[in-house]
Amino acid sequence: MGILLQNGKLLELESGELLAREVLIEGNQITRIAERIEAAGHETVNLNGHVIVPGFFDMHVHLRDPGFEYKETIETGTQAAAKGGFTTVACMPNTRPVLDKPELLRYVYEKSQAVGFARVYPYGAITKGERGEELTDMDALKEAGAIGFTDDGIGVQNAGMMRSAMERAKELGLPIVIHAEDESLSGKGCMNEGEVSKRLGLPGIPGVAESVHVARDALLAELTGAHLHVCHISDASAVDVVRWAKRRGIRVTAEVTPHHLLLTDEGIDGTDANWKVNPPLRTEKDRQACLEGLLDGTIDMIATDHAPHSEEEKKRAFQVAPFGFVGLETAFPLLYTELVEKAKLLSLHQLVQKMTAAPAAIFGVPGGRVVEGGVADLTVIDLQQERVIDPAEFASKGRNTPFAGWKAKGWPVLTICNGRVTHNEL
Ligand SMILES: [Zn+2]
CATH class of the missing domain: 3.20.20.140 (Metal-dependent hydrolases)
Structure with missing residues (x-):
């Protein structure tokens, strides 16, 4: 069973185009990228229109x-x-x-x-x-x-x-x-x-x-x-x-x-x-x-x-x-x-x-692009969501930042590393 990412927009790194694409992850690899992928037998994740980047x-x-x-x-x-x-x-x-x-x-x-x-x-x-x-x-x-x-x-x-x-x-x-x-x-x-x-x-x-x-x-x-x-x-x-x-x-x-x-x-x-x-x-x-x-x-x-x-x-x-x-x-x-x-x-x-x-x-290390046959390392970004930076919410033990209180948009809502979900706020 793979993970099928649906309803996301894949960022094309050369042109900057946002393409409506589904991405299938099986094991630690991206096995398919297409407009529509048969969902049967896979766990589906709705990306709510957010942007997929490496x-x-x-x-x-x-x-x-x-x-x-x-x-x-x-x-x-x-x-x-x-x-x-x-x-x-x-x-x-x-x-x-x-x-x-x-x-x-x-x-x-x-x-x-x-x-x-x-x-x-x-x-x-x-x-x-x-x-x-x-x-x-x-x-x-x-x-x-x-x-x-x-x-x-x-x-x-x-x-x-x-x-x-x-x-x-x-x-x-x-x-x-x-x-x-x-x-x-x-x-x-x-x-x-x-x-x-x-x-x-x-x-x-x-x-x-x-x-x-x-x-x-x-x-x-x-x-x-x-x-x-x-x-x-x-x-x-x-x-x-x-x-x-x-x-x-x-x-x-x-x-x-x-x-x-x-x-x-x-x-x-x-x-x-x-x-x-x-x-x-x-x-x-x-x-x-x-x-x-x-x-x-x-x-x-x-x-x-x-x-x-x-x-x-x-x-x-x-x-x-x-x-x-x-x-x-x-x-x-x-x-x-x-x-x-x-x-x-x-x-x-x-x-x-x-x-x-x-x-x-x-x-010279793996990753850096979202491609069929490539390692399943990708991040999904919510470009609209705005949050105030609060160091108390950091996963890091360190709270030392001069950016506390800044407002910022574009938060990662899903991170997948080597085919494994490492962060999920979807
Ligand atoms: Zn240094």
Whole structure:
């Protein structure tokens, strides 16, 4: 017996057309897509005219497991993913211990298969303990299923170390995924360095702390031929560097977060650490540069950098509270409402591409399209329903978001991952 989705509109990713189609899921596959499919013998689900899109991808999440289970677990993090319409997430290795050994990657795979609500691909660390001193056994990490290598949370400060990592990654055919931050420039900063940080008297992180590092690694990628993926780009010059590197034929891709597309440092008052994130919210000029980069293809995909923390941690003073926002449960409605509906900068299918087909193709993982014979990873969106964002309703353990109280439309009402219903509000 299959699951037959009736009365839905399938979004055509290339043209943006909404087609009246029924979709049949049998096992973990989409076996038929047609205007009418014989319902006998199948469980039918009425989609009430809502829109069918591929399950979303988020190539940048912190599941905090192992070691920081009070912030999030693989179970709660993937529940949040399913609720947000995501069927695939890639998790960062800055756990405790750091994911720098094959058995730790295997732990993530096994636990996510046992209790998870999404496909989970772990990154392996570039350096042991993310200490920047010694490379991990990258071959063994690939063997254990690493989807790429990163020391996310901190930048690899030593250029020679990064060169060696890229040489190895190139051999292994996996990307080097960078958190670009030159610590000699970012220092003890807690927000963007600029007018607002001066006004508030808070130490700033200049945009060049990011762009200098991106430029260095773009040149190292040119030298080594490695695939460089730039995480959470936020600075206008860093966007320019990626644009330049792509024109030059360097193998570089980049992601941007919803918060860097929607917010600036003007929203920070220095008291609420739910506005503290790294890289920091920057200026309107930087935000516009990120939007432009997303539109012209310089920035390939959207990733949330979902970074849950406990309430106690985020209640600390702005300067000492940890960096990070949760993002999985609000990403799509916020981007759809603000960029598609209000600003009309993107069309629905362009936004969906940046969250599905683009990351799937770049990281070479299944999903990213709704096609016959493809994996049954899909999401159904109610584009009309408007809700107020209430962190108390999150499935994530983290409530740390600057978007509390925002009104947004376009909520995922059904998520199916690998043929299994992982979220259902129909
Ligand atoms: Zn990062």
